[in-house]
Amino acid sequence: xxxxxxxxxxxxxxxxxxxxxxxxxxxxxxxxxxxxxxxxxxxxxxxxxxxxxxxxxxxxxxxxxxxxxxxxxxxxxxxxxxxxxxxxxxxxxxxxxxxxxxxxxxxxxxxxxxxxxxxxxxxxxxxxxxxxxxxxxxxxxxxxxxxxxxxxxxxxxxxxxxxxxxxxxxxxxxxxxxxxxxxxxxxxxxxxxxxxxxxxxxxxxxxxxxxxxxxxxxxxxxxxxxxxxxxxxxxxxxxxxxxxxxxxxxxxxxxxxxxxxxx
Numbered sequence: 001x002x003x004x005x006x007x008x009x010x011x012x013x014x015x016x017x018x019x020x021x022x023x024x025x026x027x028x029x030x031x032x033x034x035x036x037x038x039x040x041x042x043x044x045x046x047x048x049x050x051x052x053x054x055x056x057x058x059x060x061x062x063x064x065x066x067x068x069x070x071x072x073x074x075x076x077x078x079x080x081x082x083x084x085x086x087x088x089x090x091x092x093x094x095x096x097x098x099x100x101x102x103x104x105x106x107x108x109x110x111x112x113x114x115x116x117x118x119x120x121x122x123x124x125x126x127x128x129x130x131x132x133x134x135x136x137x138x139x140x141x142x143x144x145x146x147x148x149x150x151x152x153x154x155x156x157x158x159x160x161x162x163x164x165x166x167x168x169x170x171x172x173x174x175x176x177x178x179x180x181x182x183x184x185x186x187x188x189x190x191x192x193x194x195x196x197x198x199x200x201x202x203x204x205x206x207x208x209x210x211x212x213x214x215x216x217x218x219x220x221x222x223x224x225x226x227x228x229x230x231x232x233x234x235x236x237x238x239x240x241x242x243x244x245x246x247x248x249x250x251x252x253x254x255x256x257x258x259x260x261x262x263x
Contacts, residue, residue, distance in 0.1 A: 023074045023249060033144060033163045034262070035252045037193075037217050038071055039244040040064035043091035044219035046170070046193075047075070048161075050141040056105075057084045057159070057170065059095035063222070068095065069102070071249060077103065082140055084109040085118065086172040087156040091221055093118035100127055111150060111157040132157060143256065149182050158195070160187055164256030169211060171195035174202030183210055190259065191215045191252070194234075198226045208237050220245040 028034055028051050036047040043060035045068055054077055060068050080103040085093045088110065096118045099105060107128045108114060114129050132138060134157075138146045147160040156172040160182075167189045169182070174195035179202065192213040195202060197220060203211070216239045218226070226243075234241050242250055251262040 023071060023251065028253075031143070031164075031256050033141075033166075033254050035168065035191075035254070036071075036075065037219075037242075037244060037250050037252075038068060039247070039249040040067050040219070041245075042220070042222050043094070044193075044197075047072070047077070048144065049075075050144055050163075053081045053141040053144075054079065054103075055082045055084065055140055055144075056080050056099070058086060058092045059083070059099055061091045061221075062094045065095045065098060069098075072103070079103055080105045082107050082109060084146075084159070085114075086159065086170065088112075088115045088118050090117060111148070112155050147185075149178070149185075151177055151181065154178075158182070160185070160189070163254050166190055166252075166254040166259045169193065169213070171203070174200040176202075176204075179204060179207045183207065188212050191217065192239075193217045193219075194230070197221045197224055198230055199224045201227050201229050203230075205233060205237075208233070208239070213239055215239065216241045217250075218243045 028049050030051045032051065034049045038045045040060040042063040044058050045060045046057040048055040048057065080099065083096065083099065083105050085108065096108065097120060105127050107130050109130045109132055111132055132148045134148055134150045136148055140146065143163055145162045148157050149160060150157040154173060158172045158178060159170040161168040161170060168191040169189035170193045172195060189211050190213060192211060194216055198218045216234050218241065220243070244250070252259050253262050
Protein backbone atom coordinates (compact mmCIF):
# COMPACT_ATOMS: atom_id res chain seq x y z
CA UNK A 1 0.00 0.00 0.00
CA UNK A 2 1.46 3.40 -0.92
CA UNK A 3 2.10 6.32 1.44
CA UNK A 4 -0.80 8.38 0.04
CA UNK A 5 -3.26 5.60 0.97
CA UNK A 6 -1.82 5.34 4.46
CA UNK A 7 -2.17 9.08 4.99
CA UNK A 8 -5.76 8.95 3.78
CA UNK A 9 -6.57 6.12 6.19
CA UNK A 10 -5.12 8.05 9.14
CA UNK A 11 -7.21 11.10 8.23
CA UNK A 12 -10.35 9.02 7.91
CA UNK A 13 -9.90 7.35 11.30
CA UNK A 14 -9.16 10.63 13.03
CA UNK A 15 -12.36 12.09 11.58
CA UNK A 16 -10.65 14.95 9.74
CA UNK A 17 -12.24 14.09 6.42
CA UNK A 18 -15.47 12.26 5.58
CA UNK A 19 -15.35 8.73 4.22
CA UNK A 20 -18.29 8.51 1.86
CA UNK A 21 -18.27 6.56 -1.36
CA UNK A 22 -20.75 4.64 -3.44
CA UNK A 23 -20.23 0.92 -3.43
CA UNK A 24 -18.55 -0.43 -6.53
CA UNK A 25 -20.32 -3.24 -8.32
CA UNK A 26 -18.82 -6.52 -7.22
CA UNK A 27 -17.48 -7.45 -10.68
CA UNK A 28 -14.20 -9.32 -10.48
CA UNK A 29 -11.76 -10.66 -13.00
CA UNK A 30 -10.14 -14.06 -12.86
CA UNK A 31 -7.59 -14.26 -10.01
CA UNK A 32 -9.29 -11.39 -8.15
CA UNK A 33 -11.44 -11.23 -5.04
CA UNK A 34 -13.35 -8.36 -3.44
CA UNK A 35 -14.01 -8.29 0.30
CA UNK A 36 -16.88 -6.00 1.28
CA UNK A 37 -17.21 -5.24 5.00
CA UNK A 38 -20.72 -3.87 5.45
CA UNK A 39 -21.48 -1.02 7.82
CA UNK A 40 -24.67 -2.10 9.61
CA UNK A 41 -26.73 -0.59 12.43
CA UNK A 42 -26.39 -3.77 14.48
CA UNK A 43 -24.31 -6.91 13.93
CA UNK A 44 -21.85 -7.97 11.25
CA UNK A 45 -21.71 -9.17 7.66
CA UNK A 46 -19.05 -9.48 4.95
CA UNK A 47 -19.39 -10.36 1.27
CA UNK A 48 -16.62 -12.12 -0.65
CA UNK A 49 -16.87 -11.92 -4.43
CA UNK A 50 -14.67 -13.86 -6.85
CA UNK A 51 -14.98 -14.39 -10.59
CA UNK A 52 -17.35 -17.32 -10.02
CA UNK A 53 -18.87 -16.99 -6.52
CA UNK A 54 -20.66 -14.70 -4.07
CA UNK A 55 -20.05 -15.79 -0.47
CA UNK A 56 -21.70 -14.04 2.46
CA UNK A 57 -20.25 -14.30 5.95
CA UNK A 58 -22.97 -13.63 8.56
CA UNK A 59 -26.16 -11.62 8.10
CA UNK A 60 -26.32 -9.00 10.86
CA UNK A 61 -29.28 -8.69 13.25
CA UNK A 62 -32.92 -8.10 12.36
CA UNK A 63 -32.34 -4.38 12.85
CA UNK A 64 -29.86 -4.52 9.96
CA UNK A 65 -32.01 -6.41 7.45
CA UNK A 66 -32.94 -3.35 5.40
CA UNK A 67 -29.43 -1.86 5.43
CA UNK A 68 -27.85 -5.14 4.32
CA UNK A 69 -30.39 -5.71 1.56
CA UNK A 70 -29.98 -2.17 0.23
CA UNK A 71 -26.21 -2.58 0.02
CA UNK A 72 -26.46 -5.98 -1.66
CA UNK A 73 -28.84 -4.43 -4.18
CA UNK A 74 -26.41 -1.55 -4.74
CA UNK A 75 -23.76 -4.15 -5.55
CA UNK A 76 -26.27 -5.73 -7.97
CA UNK A 77 -26.14 -9.08 -6.19
CA UNK A 78 -28.81 -11.42 -7.56
CA UNK A 79 -27.59 -14.73 -6.18
CA UNK A 80 -25.47 -15.82 -3.21
CA UNK A 81 -23.77 -19.20 -3.48
CA UNK A 82 -22.85 -19.79 0.15
CA UNK A 83 -23.69 -18.29 3.53
CA UNK A 84 -21.19 -18.87 6.35
CA UNK A 85 -22.38 -18.37 9.92
CA UNK A 86 -19.44 -17.99 12.30
CA UNK A 87 -21.85 -18.27 15.23
CA UNK A 88 -25.60 -18.68 15.58
CA UNK A 89 -26.33 -15.70 17.79
CA UNK A 90 -29.06 -13.30 16.68
CA UNK A 91 -26.62 -10.50 15.81
CA UNK A 92 -25.03 -12.78 13.22
CA UNK A 93 -27.72 -15.05 11.78
CA UNK A 94 -31.08 -13.31 12.25
CA UNK A 95 -31.61 -12.63 8.53
CA UNK A 96 -30.74 -16.10 7.29
CA UNK A 97 -34.27 -17.10 6.31
CA UNK A 98 -35.00 -13.95 4.30
CA UNK A 99 -31.63 -14.02 2.55
CA UNK A 100 -31.90 -17.71 1.63
CA UNK A 101 -35.18 -17.01 -0.13
CA UNK A 102 -34.30 -13.68 -1.73
CA UNK A 103 -30.85 -14.66 -3.05
CA UNK A 104 -31.42 -18.39 -3.67
CA UNK A 105 -28.57 -19.41 -1.39
CA UNK A 106 -27.31 -22.91 -2.21
CA UNK A 107 -25.70 -23.81 1.10
CA UNK A 108 -25.47 -22.58 4.69
CA UNK A 109 -22.19 -23.37 6.42
CA UNK A 110 -22.11 -23.76 10.21
CA UNK A 111 -20.04 -25.50 12.88
CA UNK A 112 -23.04 -27.39 14.32
CA UNK A 113 -26.70 -28.05 13.46
CA UNK A 114 -28.58 -25.01 12.18
CA UNK A 115 -30.71 -23.56 15.00
CA UNK A 116 -34.31 -22.42 14.82
CA UNK A 117 -33.40 -18.85 15.81
CA UNK A 118 -31.51 -18.66 12.49
CA UNK A 119 -33.91 -20.64 10.32
CA UNK A 120 -37.33 -21.93 11.35
CA UNK A 121 -37.32 -25.67 10.86
CA UNK A 122 -40.97 -25.78 9.82
CA UNK A 123 -40.11 -24.13 6.51
CA UNK A 124 -39.10 -26.22 3.52
CA UNK A 125 -35.39 -25.91 2.92
CA UNK A 126 -34.10 -25.28 -0.57
CA UNK A 127 -30.45 -25.39 0.48
CA UNK A 128 -27.95 -27.79 2.01
CA UNK A 129 -26.47 -27.40 5.48
CA UNK A 130 -22.72 -28.01 5.63
CA UNK A 131 -20.79 -28.48 8.87
CA UNK A 132 -17.22 -27.25 8.92
CA UNK A 133 -14.77 -28.93 11.28
CA UNK A 134 -12.03 -27.52 13.46
CA UNK A 135 -8.60 -27.43 11.80
CA UNK A 136 -9.89 -28.28 8.34
CA UNK A 137 -9.29 -26.32 5.13
CA UNK A 138 -12.05 -25.52 2.65
CA UNK A 139 -11.84 -24.00 -0.84
CA UNK A 140 -15.09 -22.32 -1.93
CA UNK A 141 -13.64 -20.74 -5.07
CA UNK A 142 -10.32 -21.33 -6.86
CA UNK A 143 -7.58 -19.90 -4.64
CA UNK A 144 -9.98 -18.77 -1.89
CA UNK A 145 -9.17 -20.86 1.19
CA UNK A 146 -10.75 -21.00 4.64
CA UNK A 147 -9.16 -22.61 7.70
CA UNK A 148 -11.48 -23.21 10.66
CA UNK A 149 -10.18 -22.29 14.10
CA UNK A 150 -12.39 -23.00 17.09
CA UNK A 151 -12.41 -24.43 20.58
CA UNK A 152 -13.87 -27.87 21.17
CA UNK A 153 -16.47 -26.54 23.62
CA UNK A 154 -17.52 -23.53 21.50
CA UNK A 155 -19.79 -23.26 18.47
CA UNK A 156 -18.07 -20.06 17.39
CA UNK A 157 -15.65 -20.56 14.53
CA UNK A 158 -12.98 -18.07 13.62
CA UNK A 159 -11.79 -18.18 10.02
CA UNK A 160 -8.35 -17.71 8.51
CA UNK A 161 -9.13 -16.63 4.95
CA UNK A 162 -6.47 -16.46 2.27
CA UNK A 163 -6.53 -15.40 -1.35
CA UNK A 164 -3.09 -15.33 -2.95
CA UNK A 165 -0.85 -13.35 -0.60
CA UNK A 166 -3.76 -11.55 1.10
CA UNK A 167 -4.95 -12.98 4.41
CA UNK A 168 -7.79 -12.12 6.76
CA UNK A 169 -8.26 -13.38 10.30
CA UNK A 170 -12.01 -13.21 10.90
CA UNK A 171 -12.26 -13.73 14.65
CA UNK A 172 -15.55 -14.90 16.13
CA UNK A 173 -14.55 -14.82 19.79
CA UNK A 174 -12.01 -13.12 22.01
CA UNK A 175 -10.28 -15.00 24.83
CA UNK A 176 -6.90 -16.45 25.78
CA UNK A 177 -7.81 -20.00 24.73
CA UNK A 178 -8.62 -19.15 21.12
CA UNK A 179 -5.57 -16.89 20.87
CA UNK A 180 -3.29 -19.73 21.99
CA UNK A 181 -4.89 -22.06 19.49
CA UNK A 182 -4.40 -19.60 16.63
CA UNK A 183 -0.83 -18.87 17.75
CA UNK A 184 -0.05 -22.58 17.41
CA UNK A 185 -0.35 -22.09 13.64
CA UNK A 186 2.42 -20.13 11.88
CA UNK A 187 0.13 -17.50 10.40
CA UNK A 188 0.14 -13.79 9.81
CA UNK A 189 -2.77 -11.69 8.60
CA UNK A 190 -2.84 -8.34 6.81
CA UNK A 191 -6.42 -7.79 8.02
CA UNK A 192 -8.04 -8.76 11.31
CA UNK A 193 -11.73 -8.60 12.15
CA UNK A 194 -11.84 -7.76 15.84
CA UNK A 195 -14.01 -10.25 17.75
CA UNK A 196 -17.18 -9.51 19.71
CA UNK A 197 -17.48 -5.90 18.57
CA UNK A 198 -14.28 -4.83 20.38
CA UNK A 199 -16.16 -5.12 23.67
CA UNK A 200 -13.49 -7.28 25.34
CA UNK A 201 -9.81 -6.72 26.00
CA UNK A 202 -8.79 -9.03 23.16
CA UNK A 203 -6.70 -9.46 21.03
CA UNK A 204 -3.79 -9.15 23.43
CA UNK A 205 -0.43 -7.50 22.84
CA UNK A 206 1.55 -10.70 22.20
CA UNK A 207 -1.12 -12.04 19.87
CA UNK A 208 -1.13 -8.86 17.77
CA UNK A 209 2.65 -8.94 17.52
CA UNK A 210 2.60 -12.50 16.21
CA UNK A 211 -0.26 -12.02 13.77
CA UNK A 212 1.09 -8.58 12.72
CA UNK A 213 -2.05 -7.13 11.04
CA UNK A 214 -2.00 -3.85 9.10
CA UNK A 215 -5.75 -3.24 9.28
CA UNK A 216 -8.36 -3.86 11.99
CA UNK A 217 -12.07 -4.00 11.16
CA UNK A 218 -14.58 -3.28 13.95
CA UNK A 219 -18.30 -3.87 13.63
CA UNK A 220 -20.81 -2.39 16.08
CA UNK A 221 -23.72 -3.69 18.10
CA UNK A 222 -26.24 -1.55 19.93
CA UNK A 223 -25.73 -0.77 23.62
CA UNK A 224 -22.33 -2.47 23.89
CA UNK A 225 -19.42 -0.02 24.21
CA UNK A 226 -15.89 -0.54 22.93
CA UNK A 227 -13.17 -1.63 25.32
CA UNK A 228 -11.03 1.49 25.59
CA UNK A 229 -7.88 -0.43 26.49
CA UNK A 230 -8.22 -2.48 23.29
CA UNK A 231 -8.74 0.57 21.09
CA UNK A 232 -5.67 2.19 22.60
CA UNK A 233 -3.67 -1.01 22.10
CA UNK A 234 -4.59 -1.18 18.43
CA UNK A 235 -3.55 2.44 17.90
CA UNK A 236 -0.26 1.94 19.72
CA UNK A 237 0.44 -1.11 17.53
CA UNK A 238 0.35 1.08 14.38
CA UNK A 239 -2.70 -0.74 13.08
CA UNK A 240 -5.14 1.23 10.92
CA UNK A 241 -8.48 0.89 12.69
CA UNK A 242 -11.75 1.00 10.75
CA UNK A 243 -14.86 1.37 12.90
CA UNK A 244 -17.44 0.68 10.20
CA UNK A 245 -20.25 2.54 11.92
CA UNK A 246 -18.12 5.70 11.65
CA UNK A 247 -16.39 5.28 8.30
CA UNK A 248 -19.05 3.31 6.42
CA UNK A 249 -18.79 0.17 4.34
CA UNK A 250 -15.33 -0.55 2.95
CA UNK A 251 -14.26 -2.69 0.01
CA UNK A 252 -10.87 -4.27 -0.51
CA UNK A 253 -9.86 -5.75 -3.85
CA UNK A 254 -7.17 -8.42 -3.91
CA UNK A 255 -5.29 -10.13 -6.68
CA UNK A 256 -2.82 -12.94 -6.05
CA UNK A 257 -0.07 -10.54 -4.97
CA UNK A 258 -1.51 -7.33 -3.50
CA UNK A 259 -4.62 -5.72 -2.08
CA UNK A 260 -6.02 -2.20 -2.33
CA UNK A 261 -8.94 -0.16 -1.09
CA UNK A 262 -11.53 0.37 -3.80
CA UNK A 263 -12.50 3.94 -4.64
